[in-house]
Amino acid sequence: MTGLSHYIRTYSGALPDGFCEQVVQQFESDPSNQTRNGGSVRAGLSESSWLEMDLSDFTGFNFRNVILNCLRHYKSAYEKDCGIRPALPDAGDLAPLVVKRYDPGGADRFQPHFDSIGEVADRYLVFLWYLNGVDEGGETEFVDLDIRSRPETGKLLIFPPFWMYRHAGRPPVSGPKYILSTYTLW
Template identity: 30%
Template sequence: MALRVVEVPGFLPPAPCAALVDFFRKNISALAAENASPAFSNRQINYGRIPNELPEKNLINQCRWRIADVIREAYGVKHVYPDYTDIVYWPPGDGMVAHADNANDDGSPNLFAWRTYSSVLYLNDDYEGGNTYFTHLGVEVRPETGKLLAFGAGSEYQHGVRPITSGNRFTMPMWFTDQLNYVEL
């Protein structure tokens, strides 16, 4: 199958996107965690840290499985399970250098080699910059509230994020696997 980046505008309506941004702002101090990458420490809320009784947990869970369905259909694969999900805040000046989600720069497997697909759900678009770009595919995606972006996790899908020049960017990145033992519960 040819390499392609899947874009689904309006995957999540504006109201639930705004609710997730509001949830993040109200709960970041209580639910944030340290990250292996210091740049993301205390700027993300992981799905596993959200109490089960909160409606946002259910909303995120529904999104995860709907996105798995999109990936299955778009890429013609049978088994796709959510591996890791969080909500991330990107302040002005932040971006991300090009990288692959399951491979090192030389193409060798990284610490997350079991990941087969990646996605980003844009929760807002009232900021400047923050486009997602794919170095080998010549694709650049402008964020839109509620838009889903899905793509392979391998080195052929090396991607990055242009720096945010003004405003605050909120996203819900998710990674997927074909291995049941890595399913995020």
């Protein structure tokens, strides 16, 4: 029998370093479109805080095409690596492409949660790209499975969004953490 950890996969170098740097620069160059999210905004996230920006409609540096091609490629690799048959639905419908920044100092984090509930129950896979490396802290921790994924530039983390995959974004210590995330939708 396959355990739950089998369906948590990472792919190093999924996005080129230069592309990741461009996404971070785009985020930082447009503070008027950055919004605070977490406990001060959303119920149930009292211990969470981060800045985010929706880049779904951003057209610069071929952003959307690069992300969609990467997503299709690694969705297929994920299905193969996990032995998923028949294949999951095509990745045609996506949730927004959101960049998040977690600042060091302890306040920015994402408390243990899962990603498919209520109004977002149509999600079936999480795609989370780390846009920079963090030497200390900032791991994505699957709190019930004793698994941690360390932020490394360009690394992609894929996993199911359901309650068995409760995870947390730990506070970065040595510097800010940037991620880009989306979800494939049923």
